[in-house]
Each structure stands twice: as structure tokens, then as C-alpha cells.
Amino acid sequence: MIKEKLLYLQTFGCQMNVSDSEKIAGLLKNIGYRPTNDSSLADLIILNTCSVRARAEEKVYNHLVQYKGLKRKRPKILIGVGGCVAQQEGERLLLNIPHLDFVFGTHNLHLLPELVLSAEKGERQAETDFIDNDSRLDLFPVDNSTNGVSRFVTVMQGCDNFCSYCIVPYVRGREISRRSADILEEISQLAAKGVKEVTLLGQNVNSYGLKSDGELDFVTLLRQVSEIPGIERLRFTTSHPKDFSRQLIDCFAEMPKLCKHVHLPAQAGSNAVLSAMNRGYSREEYLSLIGQLKTVSPGIQITGDIIVGFPGETETDFQETLSLLEEVRYTDVFSFIYSKRPETKAAGYTDHISQKEKQMRLDRLLAMQRKITLENNRSFEGSVQEVLVEGESRRGGQIYGRISGNRIVNITADPALVGQMVRVTITRGEQNSLQGELCN
CATH class of the missing domain: 2.40.50.140 (Nucleic acid-binding proteins)
Structure with a gap:
């Protein structure tokens, strides 16, 4: 009988990391670890990290400093780092942080039980190799320990867009789609265990199947998932505006199970900034998508992402972003100050904006969006x-x-x-x- 030990799992960043953490918990359950909400009681601490923005990365290092004292008090506790910071830094983390026991990258979740068992024997290791596409298809860990009525299901990983500010292609790899048969089987099993809502997940979910010979496209996958008995609601995220097809828009009118919500990141409202970001669409094309969605699905809720203070962003550019918020009437916006990321094209841009100005712009944007969000929420009263x-x-x-x-x-x-x-x-x-x- 496996002796039960306690796992403290700390997740940073996007919904893909949330999904990965569910898989981590499932994998480690098989070798005797169950979750705890108290790090001081844990036998194993894992930080599933994000490096998309500098601030998220800084949080990880701050937590690792805090855990140094815990390791001193309890030398047998194991500490591991996974996710995007792990992929970016690799063995440097082990060299620079002596109290860290193991590191695993975004393509190496399947090796986690082996890494933990080795760490229990005192072996410090880092596994951050990218895996070629054919092999990766068979290494998507599936968490079958149903928890709740709503679940994420990964349908693809990676990104081929190379937006000039974004580190994702470098830490998550190029786009790869799971086999549709595996996705449909996983969702059928979840439905049989009582899950009623699934969110199809990917860094660029709309491009599912486009680079896989003989595979379904994303719209066909959506339709087949919606036919699975027991699934009452269907969502997907994240979408890239340039890949959002008319056929996908029509799904919101034709599929009753598809929820009336789209997360569609604009990142900026100025064509000059969008071009510098290498986003692949214009403000006008983005607004056309929003208009089509609102026409086929009245009342649909739109959320998005905005970056303020991108290199070269003028006050006029920023005003165009504010006017985009007013025009779209987002339900909510996830907004961030631009931060330089290693390996990205924008890291070489020199026309930087002062931190003070970036913070002022963010504050102005947040104030506007809070007003829009409250007005939107109040519009539901009585419904x-x-x-x-x-x-x-x-x-x-x-x-x-x-x-x-x-x-x-x-x-x-x-x-x-x-x-x-x-x-x-x-x-x-x-x-x-x-x-x-x-x-x-």
C-alpha cells in the first residue's frame, strides 16, 4: 500500500496552467500524493509557473525565497518548479537555487512521477527538452479524477503566431493538435462521471487541426463534442482574431450548447501598435468580428486582453485603445503593462515609454473598464x-x-x-x- 503524502501545488498564469495543474495532481496521486492547502504541512511543493510577463516571473522567485526557510526547518520537504519559467530557465534554476529539487518543462509533465521519485532519493534533475510532434501526441496526460461539474480539456498546445511581444512559442513550442478521437473519448468519460460543462483549451484554439493531415477542423470538433450525451455546456479559449472564421461565428447561432461568451484578445486598439505587435489583423477587422458575433448571438459576452505601454505607443494610439473599449463594451478585460520578454522581437525595440506613463495609462484604462463592467452587470438585473x-x-x-x-x-x-x-x-x-x- 502506497503511503499517503501531501502535495502543495501553486499555480500561476493562464488557464492552460490551471489545466496542467489538474493533470499534475492526477499524476502524483498515482504515487501517493494528495493535495493540501497548507504549504507548511506539505511533503512536496510544486510551483507551476508563468513567464508571459515579468511580474508573474518575479512572483515565482519571491515564493522560492520564502520556501528556503521552510526547507531549512524541514530538510526532507521536496520543492519543484514546472511550467514556463522552468522551460525558460531549465538547469539554471537548479544551479542558482540550492534548495530546489527538480525542474520540469512544458513538454515534460509525463516525466513528473519519475522526477519526484528520484528527488525522494536525493537526485536533483531538470527535464526541459522539447519533444517532436509525433511523440508529443502520445504524451498528453489526462486527469481522470473528476472534480466538479466543469472541466478544461486541452485540444492543442503551442503557438505559431510569434507576436512580437510574446514568449509563448519559445516556452510552449509550435502548434500541435491532439487527435480528435482522444479528445472525444476523454470528454465522453468526463460526461459519464457527471461533468456537464467542458472548456476546450489551447493557446490558439481556433487553429486546431489546421496543420494535421486528415484531422477535424475546430468547428467540426465543436459540433461533435456538443453531441456527446451529458455535456450541457461548451466553451473554448483562447481565440486569435485572425483565425476566427465565419463558420465558427455561425456556431453561436446554430449550437444551443455553445455558451454565449468569447474571449477574444485585441491587445491594442491602434493599427500602428497592432502592426508592431505582429497581430495579423487591423482594428477594423477586429471590430467586424465583434459585430458579426453580436449579430448572430445577441447578448453574447466579450472579454479580452489589452497591453498598455507597448514600445512606441503614443497618446493617440492609447486613446484608440480606450475608444475600442467603449465600442466593444467588453464584459471584462485583462489588462497589463508591457514587459520585455527574452527572445521576442519586441525585446529589441528601443522606443520605450516611462514606467510612470505606462502605469498612468493602465490606471486610466482600468477606471474606464470598471465603469463598463459595472454597467454591463447591472444590465442583467431583472432577467x-x-x-x-x-x-x-x-x-x-x-x-x-x-x-x-x-x-x-x-x-x-x-x-x-x-x-x-x-x-x-x-x-x-x-x-x-x-x-x-x-x-x-
Whole structure:
């Protein structure tokens, strides 16, 4: 019988990392580790890291410094780093951080149990080799330990776009699509275990299958997933505007299970900045996509990403980004100050903006988006929404779930409703969520 040990798993960054962390927990369960929320009790600490922005990377190093003291008190505790920082830095992490036991890159999750078992014997290792496409197809770990009613399912990894600011192609590799048969089988198994909502996940999910001979395209994959019994809701992320086809837009009118929400990063509202970013579309083309989506699916909720302070961004360029927010009326925006990333083309740009100016622009953008978000949330007041209940809310005595448009709703109701679809009247729109009451 395997002696049970405790795993503290800390996840940074994107939804792909969240999905990878689910797989990490599943892989380590097989060698006797179960999760804990208390790092001081853990036998194993793993940081699943992000390096897309400098600040995210700095957080990782700050946590590693904190864990140095814990390692001094409990020398047998194991500490590992995975994800994008691990892929970027590799063995340098082991050389520079003596209390670190192992490192694993974005293509090496399948080696994690072996790395942990070696670390238990005192062997320090780093595995960060990129794996060729044919081999990678067979190495997508699948977490079959169902947890909740909503799950991420990875359909592709990597990115071939090489936006000038973005490190993803260098730490996640080139695009590769999973076999559709494997995806459909995984989702069928999840549905059989009670999962009702799946989110198809990839760095550039719209390009699924485009580079795989004889494979389904993304629209056909969506349609086949929607036909799986037990799956009541379907989402996908992240989309690149240049790959968002008319056929995909039409899915929002034709597929009842496809949720009324799209995450469609613009990154900027100025054509000059979009060109410097190598985004592959214009402001006008982006707005045309938004218009088509709102026409075929009235009430669809749009979220996005914006980078402020990109090298060479003028005040006029920034004003065009602000006007894009007003025109699109995003439900929410994930906005960031530009930070130089190694290996990217933009790292060589010299027309930099002062940190003070970048922060001022971010503050202005956030203030505008907070106003738009609150107005949008209040527009739901009085409406009746289908809510998939996901769990007990942090607000005492309430449960929470999401509407099709991906807004969180808190409801005063019996926790026995978790996992069910319920009809809710929205009573109040708040800054970050909605309040609702069960319909009679």
C-alpha cells in the first residue's frame, strides 16, 4: 500500500496552467500524493509557473525565497518548479537555487512521477527538452479524477503566431493538435462521471487541426463534442482574431450548447501598435468580428486582453485603445503593462515609454473598464438566467455558478443544488459578480 503524502501545488498564469495543474495532481496521486492547502504541512511543493510577463516571473522567485526557510526547518520537504519559467530557465534554476529539487518543462509533465521519485532519493534533475510532434501526441496526460461539474480539456498546445511581444512559442513550442478521437473519448468519460460543462483549451484554439493531415477542423470538433450525451455546456479559449472564421461565428447561432461568451484578445486598439505587435489583423477587422458575433448571438459576452505601454505607443494610439473599449463594451478585460520578454522581437525595440506613463495609462484604462463592467452587470438585473451551480460561495450561506455568458452568480440556496442547472432571477449586478434568487 502506497503511503499517503501531501502535495502543495501553486499555480500561476493562464488557464492552460490551471489545466496542467489538474493533470499534475492526477499524476502524483498515482504515487501517493494528495493535495493540501497548507504549504507548511506539505511533503512536496510544486510551483507551476508563468513567464508571459515579468511580474508573474518575479512572483515565482519571491515564493522560492520564502520556501528556503521552510526547507531549512524541514530538510526532507521536496520543492519543484514546472511550467514556463522552468522551460525558460531549465538547469539554471537548479544551479542558482540550492534548495530546489527538480525542474520540469512544458513538454515534460509525463516525466513528473519519475522526477519526484528520484528527488525522494536525493537526485536533483531538470527535464526541459522539447519533444517532436509525433511523440508529443502520445504524451498528453489526462486527469481522470473528476472534480466538479466543469472541466478544461486541452485540444492543442503551442503557438505559431510569434507576436512580437510574446514568449509563448519559445516556452510552449509550435502548434500541435491532439487527435480528435482522444479528445472525444476523454470528454465522453468526463460526461459519464457527471461533468456537464467542458472548456476546450489551447493557446490558439481556433487553429486546431489546421496543420494535421486528415484531422477535424475546430468547428467540426465543436459540433461533435456538443453531441456527446451529458455535456450541457461548451466553451473554448483562447481565440486569435485572425483565425476566427465565419463558420465558427455561425456556431453561436446554430449550437444551443455553445455558451454565449468569447474571449477574444485585441491587445491594442491602434493599427500602428497592432502592426508592431505582429497581430495579423487591423482594428477594423477586429471590430467586424465583434459585430458579426453580436449579430448572430445577441447578448453574447466579450472579454479580452489589452497591453498598455507597448514600445512606441503614443497618446493617440492609447486613446484608440480606450475608444475600442467603449465600442466593444467588453464584459471584462485583462489588462497589463508591457514587459520585455527574452527572445521576442519586441525585446529589441528601443522606443520605450516611462514606467510612470505606462502605469498612468493602465490606471486610466482600468477606471474606464470598471465603469463598463459595472454597467454591463447591472444590465442583467431583472432577467432570468440558466445557472450551472459549481460550488459553495465564499460568501457564507450562498452557492455560486455561472450563466452562459460566464458571469458569476451568487445565490442564497441549498448546497445540494451543486452540479445542477437552475433558473435564477438576477436581483443585483455588482462590480465583480451578480446576485440572484432561485425562480419558483
